[in-house]
Amino acid sequence: MxxxxxxxxxxxxxxxxxxxxxxxxxxxxxxxxxxxxxxxxxxxxxxxxxxxxxxxxxxxxxxxxxxxxxxxxxxxxxxxxxxxxxxxxxxxxxxxxxxxxxxxxxxxxxxxxxxxxxxxxxxxxxxxxxxxxxxxxxxxxxxxxxxxxxxxxxxxxxxxxxxxxxxxxxxxxxxxxxxxxxxxxxxxxxxxxxxxxxxxxxxxxxxxxxxxxxxxxxxxxxxxxxxxxxxxxxxxxxxxxxxxxxxxxQMPPAHKKLDIIYARSHRKNENKSEVENIEDVPRWIQSLADREPVHESPININISTSTEIEMPPLAWHNHDLPPKKMKITNTGYTLILSAKWHQERPYISEGPLLGNYLHFHWGRNDAEGSEHTIDGVRYPIEMHVVLFKANYLTQEAALKEKDGIVVLSGKNPAFQILIENIVSVQKPHTSMKLNPIPLSYLVKKFERDYFLYWGSVTTTVCLHYILWLVSREPIGVAPEQVDELRSMLDANEEPLQGNFREVQPLNDRHVFHVCPSGSKYATLLALP
Ligand SMILES: [Zn+2]
Ligand SMILES: [Zn+2]
The missing domain is CATH 3.10.200.10 (Alpha carbonic anhydrase)
Structure with missing residues (x-):
């Protein structure tokens, strides 16, 4: 070679x-x-x-x-x-x-x-x-x-x-x-x-x-x-x-040139082959991360510019299983809900997960807050379920995030469990134990009709490639519930008013609409 x-x-x-x-x-x-x-x-x-x-x-x-x-x-x-x-x-x-x-x-x-x-x-x-x-x-x-x-x-x-x-x-x-x-x-x-x-x-x-x-x-x-x-x-x-x-x-002597290389390796280009069987689609999606340039998240998602694609349904396992322990933490940047399960843990598709958690992003008012915008509009909270997995089709996809967009509507009873306890984590770097509730109370599972794209996130300088799955069905939450999040204090003990990143350019990457159903005009579906 x-x-x-x-x-x-x-x-x-x-x-x-x-x-x-x-x-x-x-x-x-x-x-x-x-x-x-x-x-x-x-x-x-x-x-x-x-x-x-x-x-x-x-x-x-x-x-x-x-x-x-x-x-x-x-x-x-x-x-x-x-x-x-x-x-x-x-x-x-x-x-x-x-x-x-x-x-x-x-x-x-x-x-x-x-x-x-x-x-x-x-x-x-x-x-x-x-x-x-x-x-x-x-x-x-x-x-x-x-x-x-x-x-x-x-x-x-x-x-x-x-x-x-x-x-x-x-x-x-x-x-x-x-x-x-x-x-x-x-x-x-x-x-x-x-x-x-x-x-x-x-x-x-x-x-x-x-x-x-x-x-x-x-x-x-x-x-x-x-x-x-x-x-x-x-x-x-x-x-x-x-x-x-x-x-x-050791300090190199003046006459010696210190050449340090920061290397990021990409897979070699393969010729794009036609995907004939639906079973081969996931592997092809995984290989896109190696063949197309991957850019930063979040992005704006628009149904009219997404590529429709069929693939096998997402499989959710142990979604109703209550965890052994659960706690919420104010990191000074966001609210993290973390949980530990007994032997059996929730996961998507095959393979055990190393751990998982939910976190929330919110903004100064109800018109901004979500990281991804849908048709150019920000929704007030975006919930990320981060599923770490050792090996999912390719090793590059070890880190994945699965998103649900939260919009204002009536009170969400499960969300209320978190909101009621926020008062205990008002200060940065504080945690509070919760009575364990299963993931299914917070995240409605979706098998079809979602958006999918590759985005990158840079932590320190290590580049992670993340496959984003954005549910088309929003989760209902009341305005006063969102206000509770904004009462938390950040690392400088100032009210945590907003923590979303700016929308990044889409550039030339694919956004897929997986197994589309329902309205072909609205990007998000109406609340159930
Ligand atoms: Zn050594
Ligand atoms: Zn996030």
Missing amino acids: PNTFLSTVEEDAHITVPEWRLHKVQSPIALKHDETNHYDHFDPLEFHGHWDQGGDATLSNNGFTATLRFQNRELPVLVGGPLHEDQYVFEQLHFHWSDDDHSGCEHIFEGQAYSMEAHAVHYNKKYASFQEAADKHDGLAVVAFFLKATDDDEHPCFNKMTEAVKKIVKINSSTSVPSDCLTWIKEEAQCKGYYTYQGSLTTEPYTESVTWIIYPTPIHVSRQQVSEFRSMKSTSCEQHNIINNVRPI
Whole structure:
């Protein structure tokens, strides 16, 4: 496969790979998004086998860090992205941390230090071993993930690591770990944007042989999960703990050019094939995100410019199942309703969800508030049900939002349950437990007759592709219910008057009207 980066000087990168690969500096470095070259044309960076089951995994304490290795299995492989045509084989994954939660990472991103940094070390398969590859200029590829200690619940996938850390407190001890122990990096590794530069090992002998790949969005874990690492011993006398294993930031010497690339990989263009079977439509819709430019949400939706399309009905599961716990939170920006279910959870289509929640957007008065406009008119509240899912047709669609537009009408009894409790979360960053109510009280399920489009949302600088499903049937809510939302206080303790984003240009993307029924003239249906 030809690599355009190699053969041509791209306008947006100004350099070629062979030249770029010679710009080695000592690691770690401080990264600033504004000081990077943007490059959109790498092949996708692919992780093969990192979170598969099978074989053995071992975590060990070498007195400096906790190191994970795989045995008795085919080793995971990293390909694509800035790695040329080469394959890089997984050697080990280890961690860096310090004595407090506000430092502990090696790379600094936008001046921000996180609590830990995980390094997945890979070596170029064209060399016989890690040892042989370690001093070659194209020898190593290290993927870095930030971990941030928060007051939130512990990260359930990361628990496989922390449970094992408790068993390797003694130096030179090791323990077995479930073979699928790397699922906590999966969501981040599917994020389309990452930074890459040519650097060095951050431990002796500091060889300049590393292609660094750094994902900017931190993975949230609990403070307790981070603190487990600090109980590991660094000496056999057991007097000393590993409390800081971070190399300080290295400043490149003046004569060396620091070339950091911000890469976003898109799938290669396939020829648009005619979709013959209705069963193939979802896959085709998913592939659009890779083949058409995706632009920001929200957008204006107009029935007359949408493309009618038929596809199998949406399937809603466990929609009536009451959650185990439910709470509302004033984030200082919006009201979030979050819930935890027992074993069984609501989800759409196949596959379990990692979690889900509802949140609300509202505006200064009843004439504005919803993020999407319908025929150019804003509705006063828009409710987003965010369904996180590990794998829905393509991995790029891991994050989805499903919308219902809320319009003024009589009182909505289910909505009233939330409104009555808003007084308890008047102040920013406060939460309140609610008696659990099933999702079906708040969100009427829709199987057909909805709008669908691809939109992007940038969090920090990680680009998420989101498939938006906008219900054509509005949810009724009374004006005084909307007023209650506006009484909440934002992060500056000012009344939270409006929190919607501006409508973004549609550009050349498709908006689909799925399985249309009812009026072909009004974009929204009348209230039931
Ligand atoms: Zn490291
Ligand atoms: Zn939203």
